[in-house]
Amino acid sequence: MAALATAADFRSDRSSDSRPAYCPPDVEQLGRATWTFLHTTAAYYPDRPTSWQRANMLNLLHSLPVLYPCSHCASHLGETLRINPPDVSGRVALSRWLCERHNEVNERLGKDKFNCAKTDERWKDGPSDGSCD
Ligand SMILES: Cc1cc2nc3c(=O)[nH]c(=O)nc-3n(C[C@H](O)[C@H](O)[C@H](O)COP(=O)(O)OP(=O)(O)OC[C@H]3O[C@@H](n4cnc5c(N)ncnc54)[C@H](O)[C@@H]3O)c2cc1C
Structure with missing residues (x-):
C-alpha cells in the first residue's frame, strides 16, 4: 500500500519564495496566484461577450472584496471597484x-508600474522572440 506523503517528502520542493512550496500561501503568493488567474481570464475573455458572460465576470470581480482572504487587500479592492467600476464590455x-487596478496596488506597495500595452504579451501571447512558445 502506498504511504501518504509527509512534509519530508516535499522538503526539496521549494518555490522561489523563502518558505517551502508545501506551506499555505502567504499574502504575496496568494496575490501572485490571484493576479495570474485574473489577468489570464481577462486575456481570454471574449471580444464580444454575451450578457451572461458579462454578468458572470461582474459577479467574479465583485465577489473578491467579499471573499478574498486578505482583509486589507479586500477592503482596498472594494473601494477601487466603487470608484472604477469594471469594464466588462x-x-x-x-x-x-x-x-x-493592479498598477494601483503596485503603486501603493511602492513597486514599479507595469506597461499596460504589454498585457497580452505577458498573459497571452508571450514575447515575440518565441522564448515562451
Ligand atoms: C486584488 C488584490 C489586491 C491586493 N492588495 C494587496 C494589498 O493591499 N497589500 C499587499 O501587501 N498585497 C496586496 N496584494 C498582493 C500584491 O498585489 C502582490 O501580488 C504581491 O505583493 C506579490 O507581488 P509580486 O511583485 O510578486 O508580483 P504581482 O504584483 O503579484 O504580479 C505578478 C506578475 O504580474 C505582472 N504584472 C504586474 N503588474 C501588472 C499589471 N498592472 N498588469 C498586468 N500584469 C502585471 C508581472 O509580470 C508580475 O510579475 C493584492 C493582490 C490582489 C490580487
Whole structure:
C-alpha cells in the first residue's frame, strides 16, 4: 500500500519564495496566484461577450472584496471597484481595466508600474522572440 506523503517528502520542493512550496500561501503568493488567474481570464475573455458572460465576470470581480482572504487587500479592492467600476464590455477593455487596478496596488506597495500595452504579451501571447512558445 502506498504511504501518504509527509512534509519530508516535499522538503526539496521549494518555490522561489523563502518558505517551502508545501506551506499555505502567504499574502504575496496568494496575490501572485490571484493576479495570474485574473489577468489570464481577462486575456481570454471574449471580444464580444454575451450578457451572461458579462454578468458572470461582474459577479467574479465583485465577489473578491467579499471573499478574498486578505482583509486589507479586500477592503482596498472594494473601494477601487466603487470608484472604477469594471469594464466588462470586451477582452481589451477588461484587460486594460485590470492592469490599471493592479498598477494601483503596485503603486501603493511602492513597486514599479507595469506597461499596460504589454498585457497580452505577458498573459497571452508571450514575447515575440518565441522564448515562451
Ligand atoms: C486584488 C488584490 C489586491 C491586493 N492588495 C494587496 C494589498 O493591499 N497589500 C499587499 O501587501 N498585497 C496586496 N496584494 C498582493 C500584491 O498585489 C502582490 O501580488 C504581491 O505583493 C506579490 O507581488 P509580486 O511583485 O510578486 O508580483 P504581482 O504584483 O503579484 O504580479 C505578478 C506578475 O504580474 C505582472 N504584472 C504586474 N503588474 C501588472 C499589471 N498592472 N498588469 C498586468 N500584469 C502585471 C508581472 O509580470 C508580475 O510579475 C493584492 C493582490 C490582489 C490580487
